[in-house]
Amino acid sequence: MNAYSGRLAQRVAIVTGASRGIGLAIAQRLVAEGARVGLTARRPEALAEAVAALGGSAYAVAVPGRSDDPEHRAQAVHQVGEAFGPVDLLVNNTGINPVHGPLIGLDPAAARKILDVNVIATLGWVQEVCAAGMAERGGCVVNVSSIAGLAPSPGIAFYGVSKAALNHLTASLAVELGPTVRVNAVAPGVVKTRFAAALYEGREDEVAARYPLGRLGLPQDVAGAVAFLASDEASWITGQTIVCDGGVSLTGRAG
Numbered sequence: 001m002n003a004y005s006g007r008l009a010q011r012v013a014i015v016t017g018a019s020r021g022i023g024l025a026i027a028q029r030l031v032a033e034g035a036r037v038g039l040t041a042r043r044p045e046a047l048a049e050a051v052a053a054l055g056g057s058a059y060a061v062a063v064p065g066r067s068d069d070p071e072h073r074a075q076a077v078h079q080v081g082e083a084f085g086p087v088d089l090l091v092n093n094t095g096i097n098p099v100h101g102p103l104i105g106l107d108p109a110a111a112r113k114i115l116d117v118n119v120i121a122t123l124g125w126v127q128e129v130c131a132a133g134m135a136e137r138g139g140c141v142v143n144v145s146s147i148a149g150l151a152p153s154p155g156i157a158f159y160g161v162s163k164a165a166l167n168h169l170t171a172s173l174a175v176e177l178g179p180t181v182r183v184n185a186v187a188p189g190v191v192k193t194r195f196a197a198a199l200y201e202g203r204e205d206e207v208a209a210r211y212p213l214g215r216l217g218l219p220q221d222v223a224g225a226v227a228f229l230a231s232d233e234a235s236w237i238t239g240q241t242i243v244c245d246g247g248v249s250l251t252g253r254a255g
Helices: 021-032 044-053 070-084 108-131 157-177 204-208 219-230
Strands: 012-016 036-041 060-064 089-092 139-144 181-188 241-244
Touching: 012 021, 012 070, 012 108, 021 036, 021 044, 021 089, 021 139, 021 219, 036 044, 036 070, 044 060, 060 070, 070 108, 089 108, 089 219, 108 139, 108 157, 139 157, 139 219, 157 181, 157 241, 181 219, 219 241
Parallel strands: 012 036, 012 089, 036 060, 089 139, 139 181, 181 241
Antiparallel strands: none
C-alpha cells in the first residue's frame, strides 16, 4: 500500500499505450490508488499480460487497437464503460517517434503519422470521452508530453514539434472544457524505457551526468506526477504542462 491508497477510489480511467513502460506504470499507480482502468495498446498479448500484472479483470480491462483509429477509440470508451462505469479519467500516453535525423530530410508521410498519433489521436480521445458524458459529469485528462516539446531537440526534432503542439492542445482544451474537466500534461525527460533506449543505451552514466538529480527517470516517476494531477489534490490546476525531468531542462538541454 502506498501513502495515497484510495485517493482515486471510484474513478474509472483509460490509459493509452499501457502495455509496458510509462503507460503500464501509470496504470499500476492508478489501480494502487483505487481506480479501475481500461488499457489500450496495439498488441493483445502484451495487454493481456498487463491486465494480469494489475490483478486481473476486477481491476483492469484490455482493449487492443491503434490510438489513431476512431473506431478503436469508440470501442474502448464503450467497453470500459460496460466493465466499470463511465470514464472520468483519461491518460493520453500513446506516442510514436519512428524517425531520427535532421528535419530537412524528414519524410512528410512520417511527419503526418507522428502528428496523427501524438496530437490528432489525443484530441480524438478527448472528444470521445466528452461525447460519452465526461464534459457534463466532470473529469480529468492528463496528456504525456515531453521536454522535447519545450526546446529544440536535434535528432528527434519533429517528435518535439508534435509534443509542442500537444502542450498547446492541453492548454486550449483546459480553457474550453473548464470548469467541469481539468486538462494537464506531464513532460518527462529521458525515462528508462524501451521507447527511449536509443537516447541512453550504452552511455547511461554520461547521459545521467547531465541531470542535476544525477539519474535518468523511471516510469514510476512519471506515474506519480500523473496520479497527482488526476487527484483532487490538483483540483485547482488546469492547462499546465508539468516538467518531470530531474532538472535537465534547467541546464538548457532537452534530454
